[in-house]
Amino acid sequence: MQPRNMSMSGVVDLAAVKAAQEAKTKAEQARAEAVRQGGGGAVSPADLVIDVDEAGFESDILQRSAEVPVVIDFWAEWCEPCKQLSPVLERLAVEYNGRFLLAKIDVDANQMLMQQFGIQGIPAVFAVVAGQALPLFQGAAGEAQIRQTLDQLVQVAEERFGLTGLTVDPDAVPGGGGAAPEAEEPVGPYDALLEAAVQALDAGDLGGAIQAYKNVLTDDPGNPEAQLGLAQAELLHRVQGLDPQQVRANAAGNPKDVEAQITAADLDLVGGHVEDAFGRLIETVGRTAGDDRDAVRVRLLELFEVVGADDPRVVAARRALARALF
Numbered sequence: 001m002q003p004r005n006m007s008m009s010g011v012v013d014l015a016a017v018k019a020a021q022e023a024k025t026k027a028e029q030a031r032a033e034a035v036r037q038g039g040g041g042a043v044s045p046a047d048l049v050i051d052v053d054e055a056g057f058e059s060d061i062l063q064r065s066a067e068v069p070v071v072i073d074f075w076a077e078w079c080e081p082c083k084q085l086s087p088v089l090e091r092l093a094v095e096y097n098g099r100f101l102l103a104k105i106d107v108d109a110n111q112m113l114m115q116q117f118g119i120q121g122i123p124a125v126f127a128v129v130a131g132q133a134l135p136l137f138q139g140a141a142g143e144a145q146i147r148q149t150l151d152q153l154v155q156v157a158e159e160r161f162g163l164t165g166l167t168v169d170p171d172a173v174p175g176g177g178g179a180a181p182e183a184e185e186p187v188g189p190y191d192a193l194l195e196a197a198v199q200a201l202d203a204g205d206l207g208g209a210i211q212a213y214k215n216v217l218t219d220d221p222g223n224p225e226a227q228l229g230l231a232q233a234e235l236l237h238r239v240q241g242l243d244p245q246q247v248r249a250n251a252a253g254n255p256k257d258v259e260a261q262i263t264a265a266d267l268d269l270v271g272g273h274v275e276d277a278f279g280r281l282i283e284t285v286g287r288t289a290g291d292d293r294d295a296v297r298v299r300l301l302e303l304f305e306v307v308g309a310d311d312p313r314v315v316a317a318r319r320a321l322a323r324a325l326f
Helices: 016-038 057-062 080-095 111-116 143-161 191-202 208-220 225-241 246-252 256-270 274-284 290-307 312-325
Strands: 049-051 070-075 101-106 124-129 132-138
Touching: 049 080, 070 080, 070 143, 080 101, 111 274, 124 143, 132 143, 191 208, 208 225, 225 256, 225 290, 246 256, 256 274, 256 290, 274 290, 274 312, 290 312
Parallel strands: 049 101, 070 101
Antiparallel strands: 070 124, 124 132
């Protein structure tokens, strides 16, 4: 298994939408099967940190990642930074109360796993979520940075794959009686509509997802989750059923055809070629005028929404667009 880098910035990698949805479905099926076989019960805090070797990788990490994010700590006895990092990760695994599982892998005894993950040095920390691997950080890291990374991991696991973690037995918490239960977070006024949009996406009903997001924005025009979801769903809807080869041939053969360039840019973005999509439209802005230029500019701004305003590629493209316009 080769590790796969998954952005945790809150922006969905559109090139991986289908894979993510398939992984989510498999995760749900695995959880249902675990319940059917009598699994999925509460665990003790001691069970939140496990040692894993090559023989147990499939069952202890890949299969478990269908029910909880698995953080992997690659370490070795001779590694001094590892001796500083590992206790922090172990303590946080208990503190996070089942929202992730910590798997410790001794690289000296498991060279094959080290090679498969492409690790060049330790400590190295990865995660596996619904069977998909992603790098978290390498080398020593401060606790604040680690917490931020773990918070993002937990959020991605829950929002994209529905992984809410493990249930920890309160009677097994050291000190007896367990921690006081957290107050249940109140349900937001648009949670049901946003959930309906996600379910529509899961079912491949892009039209239904678009309408659900629009329903939220009708009452709350500034809702960031609905704005992002609508931009992504509309993009996927636009490219649905297109012939990529024909679209690219049209764009290459007709550089002044605004619609051809806009459609090709949509495909570029869905394919993960973000900078190509932006560059194509910025060049088109530079050689058009009037309504044509405005149409290209509007589509480019829509694609900025899909990727996210804080993404450095968007920041750079905004500067390039300003130069092209003025």
